[in-house]
Amino acid sequence: MSDNPKRPNRPALTLHVPEPAYRPGDAPDFSSVLVPAAGAALRPDVAVEAEVTHPLCTSLVRVLDDDGRAVGAWDPRLDADTLRKMLRDMKTVRTFDNRMYRAQRQGKTSFYMKCTGEEAIAVAAATAMDPDDMHFPTYRQQGLLIARGYSLVAMMCQIYSNRGDKLKGRQLPIMYSDKKYGFFSISGNLGTQYPQAVGWAMASAIKGDSRIAMGWIGDGATAEGDFHSALTFAAVYRAPVILAVVNNQWAISSFSGLAGAEEATFASRAVGYGIAGLRVDGNDALAVYAATRWAADRARMNKGPTLIEYFTYRAEGHSTSDDPTGYRPAGEPQAWPLGDPIARLKAHLVALGEWDDERDEGLDKELDALVRAAQKTAEQQGILPQQGFDNIPSMFEDVYADMPWHIAEQRDQALAEAREFLGHEPS
């Protein structure tokens, strides 16, 4: 009972602090996760009123079944070449991630972030969008660049902050940026890109353009104010934007319950804003493609934004600075019921008779050689520990279009310090 004498008969108030069901030492158990049958979800016409989509916010759009068959109305009926291209891109992402993770462990750079288990999301979304559509990504959408044919060497040079880094060593590894590839500069401040994506889409509509934008966010950062301002602006102006929530269930050590997932799905945020929403099996490349394409077509018809939750599981640590065995059961990635996205797409191609184990092994070998060769080329332009004293003046450029006097003075001081430290003139 309450210890407040004014209300002796009331229960004492209690605070609910969410806690995941399982912690290290527990047996992993996903039996509470809703996994509807592939093909079960209805597919509304792209021009429907937003509310027609709202039952899909608490369900799960799935196309690939357990036998690798594509079933139901959401099957995008992609040709075999497109499917093979997606498989190749997803495998490239994983191979790249593994090489760069290892490079960080070898001390060649400071930091790396893998997207293991989430490869289908960025790759299939990029495939479903047009190449000149604009992405405002988070740090786990390297698949967008790879699916758009971006140079692996350029990505690695950024990771090494070396002489080939187009960002001139100014950004943390994996914070890529490339205007030509429609990939907006990644911010370490989570959620900031969400209203930016809406603003880009608003600009496209103001100018009567036909390009659309896609904003990306993780489950954890949906708690940021920027998420909600983005949804408000997107709804108010019916912006031609897709707003993606990659729900990988973990924000470093915090489970998605701390972002509100105990109470409602992330897709169902769309209901309150009155916009279209979809909840999608993020480990099913065909479902990701179909849902993204549906939302893109809808946006291009001036029917406004769609919030898509891609439900997945972060199979590895948050980054090279994180060890998930400290806060969740060790066997979870294996127990996760939606499987591995690469294995599932491979099984589909095999079931279609368009792929086999021999070709799969050949592709793995080819990609391994490709990524190793890219790494070698990138490392010829330096690794992080060798950087930091080349072209010091460049460090003071681009703060403003024209360098103001106070920054020029500081540049000269920095050069003098470097000269004293090195014992010779810096290069």
Added chain:
Amino acid sequence: MSSTNRNMIQAINDAHRVMMERDPDIVVFGEDVGYFGGVFRATEGLQKQFGKTRAFDTPISEGGIIGTAVGMAAYGLKPVVEIQFADYIYPGYDQIVSEVARMRYRTAGEWTMPMVIRSPYGGGIFGGQTHSQSPEALFTHIAGIKTVIPSNPYDAKGLLIAAIEDLDPVLFFEPKRIYNGPFDGHHDRPVTPWAKHPASDVPDGHYTVPLGKAAIVRPGEALTLITYGTMVHVALAAVEENGIDAEVIDLRTLIPLDIETIEHSVRKTGRCLIVQEATRTSGFGAELAALVQERCFYHLEAPVERVAGWDTPYPHAYEWVYFPGPIRLKNALNKVMES
């Protein structure tokens, strides 16, 4: 060039109109900015003239206003947004500091953020804690943005046009106490309208007042008084009332700072008083004081003195105890002259 007598609001409104006519990529938005034309009327008539997709109202979300402006600038538009009061800017602070200010740097020049964030600022209007603040130091501390504070209609229009044409993002703080007329600091005296001030003769059409250039609004030999915004007028009145031959510098742009004009003046006069309306501690005046002593120490005949608002929140009923008015200025002027 023809000219028209304008107050500061009318000058700012005209700058928008002139630039929107010249550049179809300019979009103007903010809370109550569109149909109604802004709570201070700075954007009046723009929606009617340029249409709803170039001048429009937004949700009450400063983070959303700045965040969408970033996306629009990334697309290639030039947003000129209004934050209704500078006191409301904090929900957009992350977007300004982490995104707007750093975009050129973090993308090595691939994406730039040419935009203007306008905001009525400062006290003296009985606006209480949340309609009176002077938060310029929170922005001058941030590398990558410029901070501009005009003190009269002529400068307001010319600086705003220069800000819109600038390649970098500009915070444009408009001292709302002097929207309708200069203020000598004597709150108990009748308000003078701009019409009687020479700076209200505002040219029609396009002209600029360059960013980064201070104005010597009163030449003098005895002391250098560095200030900006509303305090320009308060300071000018104070030096006349106290019969001190001060050189009064209106900074107009805080970053990038016109250090040459400051140095030249202080070396000449040997005395320096810095006047800001904002709270004292860690204010922009502290930076000015540090720069003056670093660069002019051997020319100084007295310690550099600061006049500022007190280090309290802006108190509604005690506005004229808080505000750095004629008495605080007189005492500081005398202190610098006597030591």
